[in-house]
Amino acid sequence: MVDDDPALGEMCTELLKSKGYAADAVTNGADAIERISKDPEYAIVLTDFVMPEMDGIQLLSKIKQINSAIDVIVMTSYGTVSSAVEAMKHGASDYITKPFKRDELVLVIEKILQMQRLEGEVDRLRSELGEKYTFGNIIGESPKIKKIYDIISHVSGTEANILIQGETGTGKELVAKAIHYNSARNNHRFVKVDCSSLTETLLESELFGHEKGAFTGATKDRVGRFRKADHGTIFLDEIGNISLAVQAKLLRVLQDSEFEAVGSDESIKVDVRIIAATNADLEGCVEKGLFRSDLFYRLNVIRIFLPPLRERTEDIPLLAAHFLAIHNKKNRKTVEGFSRDTLNILTSYAWPGNIRELENVIERAVILCKKNRITPEDVPLYQEKMGTRPGLSGKPLQELLEQTERQIIINTLEANDADKEKTAKILKISRASLYNKLNKYKI
Numbered sequence: 001m002v003d004d005d006p007a008l009g010e011m012c013t014e015l016l017k018s019k020g021y022a023a024d025a026v027t028n029g030a031d032a033i034e035r036i037s038k039d040p041e042y043a044i045v046l047t048d049f050v051m052p053e054m055d056g057i058q059l060l061s062k063i064k065q066i067n068s069a070i071d072v073i074v075m076t077s078y079g080t081v082s083s084a085v086e087a088m089k090h091g092a093s094d095y096i097t098k099p100f101k102r103d104e105l106v107l108v109i110e111k112i113l114q115m116q117r118l119e120g121e122v123d124r125l126r127s128e129l130g131e132k133y134t135f136g137n138i139i140g141e142s143p144k145i146k147k148i149y150d151i152i153s154h155v156s157g158t159e160a161n162i163l164i165q166g167e168t169g170t171g172k173e174l175v176a177k178a179i180h181y182n183s184a185r186n187n188h189r190f191v192k193v194d195c196s197s198l199t200e201t202l203l204e205s206e207l208f209g210h211e212k213g214a215f216t217g218a219t220k221d222r223v224g225r226f227r228k229a230d231h232g233t234i235f236l237d238e239i240g241n242i243s244l245a246v247q248a249k250l251l252r253v254l255q256d257s258e259f260e261a262v263g264s265d266e267s268i269k270v271d272v273r274i275i276a277a278t279n280a281d282l283e284g285c286v287e288k289g290l291f292r293s294d295l296f297y298r299l300n301v302i303r304i305f306l307p308p309l310r311e312r313t314e315d316i317p318l319l320a321a322h323f324l325a326i327h328n329k330k331n332r333k334t335v336e337g338f339s340r341d342t343l344n345i346l347t348s349y350a351w352p353g354n355i356r357e358l359e360n361v362i363e364r365a366v367i368l369c370k371k372n373r374i375t376p377e378d379v380p381l382y383q384e385k386m387g388t389r390p391g392l393s394g395k396p397l398q399e400l401l402e403q404t405e406r407q408i409i410i411n412t413l414e415a416n417d418a419d420k421e422k423t424a425k426i427l428k429i430s431r432a433s434l435y436n437k438l439n440k441y442k443i
């Protein structure tokens with residue numbers, strides 16, 4: 001704390017000490033420089049703007065020369081916004097207007113410390129990537145993804161069919177591969193079929209093969225994917241889109257492990273484990289008669305729900321660091337990391353395209369980046385939509401409040417094993433009110 005008024009210095013240091021931080025005060029810039037030069041532990045300098053001898057801006061640039069990791073907060077007087085702007089231009093991290101309330105000071109300091117932690121976290125994670133927090137190629141350390149790791153290790157050793165459900169880009173294929181490569185079938189093939197990209201006839205022949213002349217264009221025999229996957233695993237992506245006829249044939253493979261190629265009456269026996277994936281509501285499809293319930297039950301022996309990225313934002317810095325490393329290498333770049341504003345932007349965006357979208361954004365940013373860290377200008381498309389602070393996202397207050405309320409309820413439920421009674425008690429609302437909100441927010 002640098003201020004020529006010793007009483008203010010004392011008040012601030014006492015306050016910060018009462019919050020558990022180490023703090024001390026000096027009354028001029030020269031003393032501040034001396035202490036910073038001797039002790040690398042200083043994380044933040046709070047300095048007055050107008051001081052005799054060395055003013056706030058001069059002190060700021062000297063501090064940055066000595067230790068650029070120190071964040072400087074400038075105190076300005078009421079009505080001198082221009083000096084705050086000038087300080088920010090010179091690299092101040094924030095400013096606070098005098099006179100300020102005690103809470104305001106604590107808030108500014110804590111915000112900076114949190115950002116420093118986030119930056120430190122990314123650096124730490126970058127160095128630890130590849131050693132921890134991964135399962136095969138799956139990256140993440142949030143409780144939700146750790147649960148997925150547990151499920152993968154449990155089910156890999158079994159022969160159970162698996163249904164993976166999750167929005168697009170959440171890593172369904174990655175999970176299917178992790179299960180296969182951790183299973184006893186890993187010496188055999190992992191065969192993927194994208195069920196949504198083929199017409200009914202083509203899909204049938206793709207899955208089960210065909211005999212020459214079975215349909216127009218079938219000029220020679222073809223071995224289907226089920227046979228290619230014999231003793232291995234077949235991954236049926238977008239299973240929700242297949243026709244009822246193909247569903248019937250699939251059911252037979254599941255029940256009897258046999259099928260006939262298109263245009264042939266000879267039964268073929270296979271030993272294949274099936275992992276299916278969908279981003280559709282399969283139960284809803286069953287109710288509407290679009291998906292056979294018997295097939296659904298056979299596939300759904302074990303179901304894995306992959307959470308959307310917005311429900312595990314803790315993993316974003318880790319994933320961002322991972323993709324940064326990949327795309328640095330691919331593009332022969334040496335981008336070191338992300339500015340804190342960029343990290344804020346990345347962690348506050350809703351990511352409708354999930355991890356695939358995050359990877360695309362990082363790849364583009366790496367290519368565009370001209371400095372050593374990725375800055376918000378490198379992720380321009382997303383800047384407007386996100387807003388680094390909730391109030392700047394351009395959304396109506398009501399919607400923002402509801403979003404927050406929804407998240408609070410989800411967090412409380414999660415922390416209490418989905419115990420609604422406990423959740424209502426903790427949040428001090430009636431059970432009826434909690435149920436209403438669960439309905440309203442479709443939790």
Ligand SMILES: Nc1ncnc2c1ncn2[C@@H]1O[C@H](COP(=O)(O)OP(=O)(O)OP(=O)(O)O)[C@@H](O)[C@H]1O
Nearest residue numbers: 137138139140167168169170171172173174355356
């Ligand atoms: N946890 C993760 N760690 C690292 N990379 C991931 C993770 N999840 C997904 N990815 C990457 O994101 C991209 C999309 O993943 P994937 O194809 O598995 O998603 P999907 O859910 O199968 O998508 P779709 O439903 O659109 O087929 C891939 O490049 C994948 O490597």
